[in-house]
Amino acid sequence: MAAEAQPRLLVLLLAWPCLFVGSLACGAAAADLLHPVVLLPGYSCSQLDARLTHEFEPSTAPSCGARKGKGWFRLWKNYTALQEDPALVPCYAELLRLVYDPVAGDYRDVPGVETRVVAFGTTRGFGSDDPATKNTCMEKLVQALEGVGYREGENLFGAPYDFRYAPAPPGQASREFSRFLSKLRVLVEQASERNGNMPVILVTHSLGGINANVFLSRSPLAWRRRYVKHFVMVSTGAGGGVFLLQFGGSKPPSPPPTDPLSFPKLNFATAFSALPSPKVFGHAPLVVTRAKNYSAYDIPEYLKANGFSDDEVARYVTRVLPVTLRFGAPGVPVTCINGIGVATVERLVYWDGDFGAKPQVVYGDGDGAINIASMLALDTLIGAQPEQDYFKSILIHNTSHGGTISDDFALRRVVKEVLDPNGNSMNDVNKKQQC
Numbered sequence: 001m002a003a004e005a006q007p008r009l010l011v012l013l014l015a016w017p018c019l020f021v022g023s024l025a026c027g028a029a030a031a032d033l034l035h036p037v038v039l040l041p042g043y044s045c046s047q048l049d050a051r052l053t054h055e056f057e058p059s060t061a062p063s064c065g066a067r068k069g070k071g072w073f074r075l076w077k078n079y080t081a082l083q084e085d086p087a088l089v090p091c092y093a094e095l096l097r098l099v100y101d102p103v104a105g106d107y108r109d110v111p112g113v114e115t116r117v118v119a120f121g122t123t124r125g126f127g128s129d130d131p132a133t134k135n136t137c138m139e140k141l142v143q144a145l146e147g148v149g150y151r152e153g154e155n156l157f158g159a160p161y162d163f164r165y166a167p168a169p170p171g172q173a174s175r176e177f178s179r180f181l182s183k184l185r186v187l188v189e190q191a192s193e194r195n196g197n198m199p200v201i202l203v204t205h206s207l208g209g210i211n212a213n214v215f216l217s218r219s220p221l222a223w224r225r226r227y228v229k230h231f232v233m234v235s236t237g238a239g240g241g242v243f244l245l246q247f248g249g250s251k252p253p254s255p256p257p258t259d260p261l262s263f264p265k266l267n268f269a270t271a272f273s274a275l276p277s278p279k280v281f282g283h284a285p286l287v288v289t290r291a292k293n294y295s296a297y298d299i300p301e302y303l304k305a306n307g308f309s310d311d312e313v314a315r316y317v318t319r320v321l322p323v324t325l326r327f328g329a330p331g332v333p334v335t336c337i338n339g340i341g342v343a344t345v346e347r348l349v350y351w352d353g354d355f356g357a358k359p360q361v362v363y364g365d366g367d368g369a370i371n372i373a374s375m376l377a378l379d380t381l382i383g384a385q386p387e388q389d390y391f392k393s394i395l396i397h398n399t400s401h402g403g404t405i406s407d408d409f410a411l412r413r414v415v416k417e418v419l420d421p422n423g424n425s426m427n428d429v430n431k432k433q434q435c
């Protein structure tokens, strides 16, 4: 891999046709030349099974306990079941909820609920029975990679994860996330060994990129150099997005949500994982009221004003924020691909300070979720770090957060980066400059 330092560059790729990405097939190589790919999908794009033990005490409706002792069933995402019986929605939210155990210092399932991630190691668990996930999860990317010769289980692997759990700072318990890191390490090693010991390419979307970056930062440098050729991080900023600061105050939502993940009080460890980072947004006013403005530094106070408990606010400060602030260079070749040119929440105005009201929104540039400030900060927080030899940032105009893995043009760009025979050679840099 890159032994000598490579120049860092920012490629602004506008939406004009580029000769080099005109055809998906142009870069197709014989399968034995393809570096193995491991995919990490975004939030909510992994499937979870659950089973209920006799310990489970339903609090929504007694029928929520109907599956006690009856084995595993699909908890997320079971679109068909919820379409057929909308009364199940609050029940599924109850089963998905996490509790924080202060003795263990960690999150876990509600007592009596056991959960497991479906089809780890494969990409089969990325899709659900909900047709909408085709555009928001990695199904089209999997098809595009298969279109250039990748084969599931041979050189194409998936690392689904339980998206309710987040990494904790070193020294704090995060059992489920640590288990995922161990499984991912074994998967990467096996993927390499099955492919003539070639190092792998990690391709991630959204929250998957944050998790992969934590994974790399916690792996020994020698391991990273041996096993990871290239980290293609799609739709992940260096410091989250302002839109996530909309909590709806402390009132229960009305009408009740039709999606279990939209229920309040789910207590997911990831609830605050992509809130705006002070490192990226600094003192900019993100939430404006008559009496007071809130910047990324004021998030603890803002959470309190939105009805979160002192314990929840403390967990943001001690568990989430330190991980957010550590986001940095993974020390392997990185290519970031993000969409821009889509109206993105940049500031929320709750003039009367009623956070349950509909805010007046000031829009700025971004991918509709992640702000451009968060994308540009990748250049400094990753690209400019001394341990980062190779870094490239590609911004695709007029492309949304999900569009990067579902629009044809963007998919071709992602596949091109995966196929790039050297990932980081000067030759390749020159080609991109011409284009």
Ligand SMILES: *[C@@H]1O[C@H](CO)[C@@H](O)[C@H](O)[C@H]1NC(C)=O
Residues within 6 Å of the ligand: 073, 074, 078, 080, 081, 129
């Ligand atoms: C969804 O739930 C229904 C009924 O609860 C069940 O029969 C079905 O197998 C589940 N879907 C999946 C994909 O497991």
Ligand SMILES: *[C@@H]1O[C@H](CO)[C@@H](O)[C@H](O)[C@H]1NC(C)=O
Residues within 6 Å of the ligand: 285, 288, 289, 290, 291, 292, 293
């Ligand atoms: C809040 O921010 C806005 C926009 O930058 C500014 O005009 C206003 O003076 C600030 N208000 C307070 C109370 O600091």
Ligand SMILES: *[C@@H]1O[C@H](CO)[C@@H](O)[C@H](O)[C@H]1NC(C)=O
Residues within 6 Å of the ligand: 015, 398
């Ligand atoms: C942006 O993309 C949409 C949908 O793909 C298209 O209709 C529109 O013309 C594009 N706009 C620009 C400025 O390229």
